[in-house]
Amino acid sequence: MxxxxxxxxxxxxxxxxxxxSTACDRSPDFETENKNSSAYILERFQDPPIEYRSAPFWVWAGDVSEEEIDLQLTDMKEHGMGGAFLHARPGMITEYLSDEWFDLANHAVEVGKKENIHIWLYDEHSWPSGYAGGHVAAEMPDSYIHGQGLQMVPIEDIDTSDLSDYYLFLRETDEGYEVVDDHSDLNDAVFGFRMHHYSQTGRYGGYSYVDLLVDGVTEKFIELTMTGYEERFGEEFGRQVPGIFTDEPHIQPPSVPSDDPHGRTTRYTPDLYDVFEDTWGYDLRKHLPSLFIETGDWQRIRHNYYQVLLDMFIERWGKPWYEYTEEHNLTWTGHYWEHTWPDPIRVPDNMAIYAYKQMPGIDLLFNTPEERPDQFGNVRNVREVRSVANQLGRTRTLSETFGASGWELDFEDMKRHGDWMYALGINFLTEHMYYGTLKGSRKRDFPQSISYHAPWWPHYPELSNYFARLSLALSTGRQINTTLVIDPTTATWMYQGANGIHERRDQIGDSFKSLLDQLELHKIEYDMGSEFIIKRWGSVDDGKFIVGEKVYDQLILPEGTDNLNRATVDLLRQYLEQGGTVLDLSGVPGRVDGVQSDEVLALAELFSDQWFSFDALTGELLEKLAVPGFSPFSPENFGGKIFHQRRQLDDGQLFFWSNWSTTEPGEIEFSASGNNVIEFDAVSGAVKSFPFEHHEESVSVSFTLPPTGSKMLFISDGSADFETSPYIEKSSTxxxxxxxxxxxxxxxxxxxxVIDYVDLQVKEHDLEDIYFYDAADLIYESHGFEWYSFGHNPWNVGVQYRTNILDMAHKFDEESSFTATFPFYVTEELTNRESLRAVIERAHLYEISINGETIEPLEIEWWLDRAFNVFEIGEYLQSGRNELVIHASPISIHAELEPVYLLGDxxxxxxxxxxxxxxxxxxxxxxxxxxxxxxxxxxxxxxxxxxxxxxxxxxxxxxxxxxxxxxxxxxxxxxxxxxxxxxxxxxxxxxxxxxxxxxxxxxxxxxxxxxxxxxxxxxxxxxxxxxxxxxxxxxxxxxxxxxxxxxxxxx
Incomplete structure (x- = not known):
């Protein structure tokens, strides 16, 4: 089993x-707009407004109609959702960014106003963002034609008779390397650099991904994507259309085959060398080998290189989008490639670029924390986005969640993963995804679907209401984190060669993960500090280290902080001069801007009374990290996997506790300043009294969290009264x-x-007992369809640029046909045969028969998806082998052969x-x-x-x-x-x-x-x-x- x-x-x-039960007073009138008070929460807790409710990716991946828009938005609203991100995906039939597309989007906005559900935009056809479903490349060839990656090849491996792919050659000198200007004379050259391009594929509509570092590409992308929306409903921006999602834009260099003996490429863009020299004062070309091998001052070169890539990405992607959304009253949200840290090749510093979103976000996918610890369970992912939000005054933080977890994802895992990320700082849930349709290959698009297709959908309001209450409560007040943990990202740059893995880089990653896990275990409250953000928004005042709106009493330098940037060191000096405290787990950073330096060591020695060095997160260090107003009792012994968030409200403290463990309960005990304890039950929406011990100016609380359990408590400072239901003490027996x-x-x-093996006759092929997917692919291949994205069926994980897939329909001429026979077996004893029905997708595309008898679909009736037609077949069944035959002549471009389903008793x-x-x-x-x-x-x-x-x-x-x-x-x-x-x-x-x-x-x-x-x-x-x-x-x-x-x- x-x-x-x-x-x-x-x-x-x-x-x-x-x-x-315990008695309590009745509540006062809660008519208030103070979003930092418990009254604000209580007034809305039972039925949170739509801005706190989830907004799933709403998949448009078929021939979208106004009728389906009406049905699906009403369905989402009825099941507790407050918005939807309008998201084109593979299989999209309606032409993306056409007049029809924008008109349908406008209809969705109008329906959203009627149903009181927000329509959020999504900036791409599928992902990653930036290419506009092929439109950017089509209209701006300079966005991709120049190449995006350099591969270093030893001169002895180069065929000098054909140098068309080679961009640059270097010769070795006593001082290092120099550029060979005359490519006709390569006698003393040692390395050549081959130019690689992003691949052109159906995944990008027949084009390639684009170079987001090229000046003007982002502006062209925004123009192509947003103009139609502006014209149709620009007046609704910031109102009915709150904002727009960007998904996984990146600057990863082109890939090469895994068996290529010369290894991977490193990122190139046309003005890279000019920008680099303007920034650092030297010619990167002469140091390119340092990006591939450990030669010369390779740590400095790599650090400087990734700093330039980050600056260019922010200037040419992050800032233009941020400025556009600010000007148009939109909230920019979405996420990057945060899971691959400490590998910087896709995004050199995720925290830095989060700064240019009004609602920074992440994604958390899969349901395999042990096999994919970069997803759920990765504290860093959530903490870094929450830290940026805290520092820059962003109230909301988003997570695109639950994708690719499979149809089997259950309520318990949805809740426990949600609790975990909410405890760490997320407060806006975007479910991945609400499928518009399951027809064809679309049902396999990183399932599950949180939609009417799921058998558990009638009960989803239990979760949608729960998460809405969490979002409401955890968007109120503010976190008071007084410790700043310096993010060692700039140190990891020094060890990132083009060919990837470096032992020291991965040591830093593992060590930092361990530190964050230990901070969570001991319930230490902290933010993370990106050196880019520190440079842009950092300051020092009265011995406090300030980043944006946050004021920190102490800094932690984690193990692996081998480098600090110049701006960080300058602020660190000021901080120490004003009496600040440094808690050092790093052994003192030995490089500044990648250059070997004793400057930080000198600071540590000069301010030795303020500079505390530790080998681990031990008792003395934990004492220094304690904060007033909250004291957990032996949190390392709580058991389970306990996470928490504490928020300061005007009238008290709000605590949210979660147990991420599926097997072990947690025994929680803590004290906090305040006078009264109230439970906000996010499952039921009830407000309950809660037992506590009262001390002079504080209370102490203890309770058990079952596996996957959670609890939200408000500890009042005494200025608010509450109407509560009684506390029910559950007996253990x-x-x-x-x-x-x-x-x-x-x-x-x-x-x-499910019948998923067929006999197929198509063209010269007469095959028996083959997998439906192979049969479907063969139908397209045998009629001249080339490999598009993955396979010959262009709808399968492919993107349609304009109507380029629909335009392939001519390959199926009037003489085209196929016959697919789905066999199944019935025993003689089966008596209730009249109950049997067959389900076939898009039956209008075929002639269908059962055991030689033509059958027609039932009118109106459908099963699972509105494109799945139902047939009565009981009267035609026979004992033994039965054959349900699907015949297409001529074949439609939409004739994706899929399994047949039999229903019955x-x-x-x-x-x-x-x-x-x-x-x-x-x-x-x-x-x-x-x-x-x-x-x-x-x-x-x-x-x-x-x-x-x-x-x-x-x-x-x-x-x-x-x-x-x-x-x-x-x-x-x-x-x-x-x-x-x-x-x-x-x-x-x-x-x-x-x-x-x-x-x-x-x-x-x-x-x-x-x-x-x-x-x-x-x-x-x-x-x-x-x-x-x-x-x-x-x-x-x-x-x-x-x-x-x-x-x-x-x-």
Missing amino acids: IHIKDAVRFSILITILVLA GEQIEPAGPVAAERMDPNVL FYVEEAGQGFTLKNPDPLDLGSWKDQGLPLFGHRVSYSNEFEIDETDGIYQVELGDWYGTVAEVIVNGQSAGVIGWQPYQLNVSDYLTEGNNKIEVIVTGSLKNTLGPHHNDPEVGFVTPWSFFFAPESQPAGEDYHTLDYGLFDD
Whole structure:
């Protein structure tokens, strides 16, 4: 069996708990706009305004219509979202940036006004931002034609008869290297530098990515992207259209094959050498080998080089966009390539360029923290964006979240990952993604989809409301972080050669990660300091180190701070001269601007009474990092994986605590200044009293956070009164009420068979038993479609520039055709055949038959997606092999061959190849896979009856050994709520009556079991389009399909 988490005991328990409560005063009138007060939160906490609600990537990846816009925006609004980022993705049929595109966007804005949901813009067709779906390259050839990367090649490996790809040659001298001016005489040359270009591919609409370091490229990109929006609804900028998202723009050099003996390239742009010499006063060309090998003063050269690249990226990308959005009243948000630190090749310093966003952001993808620690679990990612926001007065910080986690992503992981990033400083959630359609290859676009397609979608308001309350509360007040941790990014530059990995660079990265993890463990409150931001916004006053709006009492120099920039050293000197404190874990930086120097060592010796050196984050250092107003008690012993955020409000302190662990509870104990403790329950929206011990000017609080649990507490300074519900002290023991009989289990939705292997006749090919993806690709290839992005189907992870994919339709002439036969097997015993239906995508493109009988789709009815048509096929079935045939003649450019789905009342039995349908057995406890539901991902109900003598107690349903994305609890026919995360309990007291009560738990699975990926042992929680592209040559045994064990396992 395949499990993605350890099983936990599952049962349905109803436990009577003892009620304990504390009284509290009623609240005053909360009519106020003071956004730094608890009153501001309380007034809005139950139903936060749309600006605090999530805004997903709203995927436009088909032929968009006003009808679909209307339906989808209403759907998002009804499920608790407050906005949507209008986002073109691969498979987009409507022409990007056409009049039709802008008109549809305008319609979305009008509908958004009606529905009270914001329409955010997204600045690109797919990603990375900057090329405008091919329009920039098409209209500005200088954006890409010159080349973007240099590769160093020893002269002996160069064919001197053809130097067309070579840009520069160097000869070696006693002083280093010099440029060879005469390329006809290379006798004394030692290195040549080959120019490489970004690849032209369907991924960029047939063009290439563009060079964002070329002056004017960003302005052209903005012009092409924004003019149509300005003309249609520019008056709504900053109102109904709050802002725009930019996604992963970068300056990475072109790649080369992994087996190229001369290694990788380093970044080039036409005026690089002029800008470099203006900045540093010397000719970079003579030092190019230092970017590839450790020759000459290579640490200085590399440092200076990446500093110039950063400055150019900010000046030519960050600032133009920031100035444009400021002028047009837009909030610029989005993210860069923050996960690859300490590798600087894509973005030399993410923190620096965050400074030029009104709402800086990150992305956090996948659901595999152990395999991808650069994503969830990477403290640095969140802390750096929060630090910039704190320093520059940015109230909101965004995270693009949950993408590529697979259809299997469940409520518990959504909540725990969300809690983790909110505790570290995020307060605007952008879900990745809300698919507009699943048709064709679009369903494989880094799933899951947080949309109407998901079986758990009806319950998503539980999470959307929860995150909205967190966003509201954690956007209020401010963090009081008095310690600044210098970011060692400029040190990592010195060790970044073109060929990548350097031991010291990675040591710095690992050490800094460890330091941040230790600071979080000990609940130290800090910001990170980018040297670029320190240079631009740093100052010193009265012994305080100031960065923008933040004032710091002490600085930490982490291990690995091998370099400091000149501006940082100058401010450090002033800071020490005014009595500032330095906490040094670095062993004293030995370079300034990459140049070896004893200057910082001299400062350490001169101000030795203020300069404290430590080998590790030990007791003495921790004492120096303590802050007034908050004291955690032995936080290293809390257990679990505990993170927190503390915010200062005008009338008290707000604490948010989260436990990121899935297995271990946390025992939290701390004291804080204040007089009263209130719980803001972000799950229910209730405001509750909370137990505490009162001291003279402080309170102490202790509580347990279950695995994946969270808690928000407000500690009032006494100036506010609150109307609260009573605190309920849950007893550790309770009386279990036994059910009246065995659990009754019932499937609530039709069972599913996925047919993903076909027989195909196309052109001269007559193939049997091939994977649908290979069949689809062959249909396009055999009609002359060239490799576009990945494969010959141009809609598959490809971008359409203007109508260049639609224009390929002529390749399918009037004589073109294919026939795809989807075989499936039915046992003779299957009796309820009239229940069987077939689901086929975009049926209007084909002639469809079952066992030789032509069939037509049902009118209006659809399944899973509005483009998935439903057919009744029961009357045509026969025992044994059945053939559902799809015939296209002529073939449409949109005829992406996809799996066929069978729905009905049947048992899916594993066979030597695939599956066989037979009569269903009654369902029971246990895995759905073992009960004929291996490809089923929807809902199964488990019910029982309980006798209740009296209803005065506290009763809860508690789940133990179960697995699903979420479970709904129905009591006496009424929904009592959902269970989605530990401790898997739900209070149902209000729904019980004396006597007999029926309690039903509806477990919901996921589309992982239906849509896959199913083959080649795919990784759970890490799903990309490539997870679906490869499968066995012929259909494997049913038991080899990769699916998950959903269900209720014992009572």
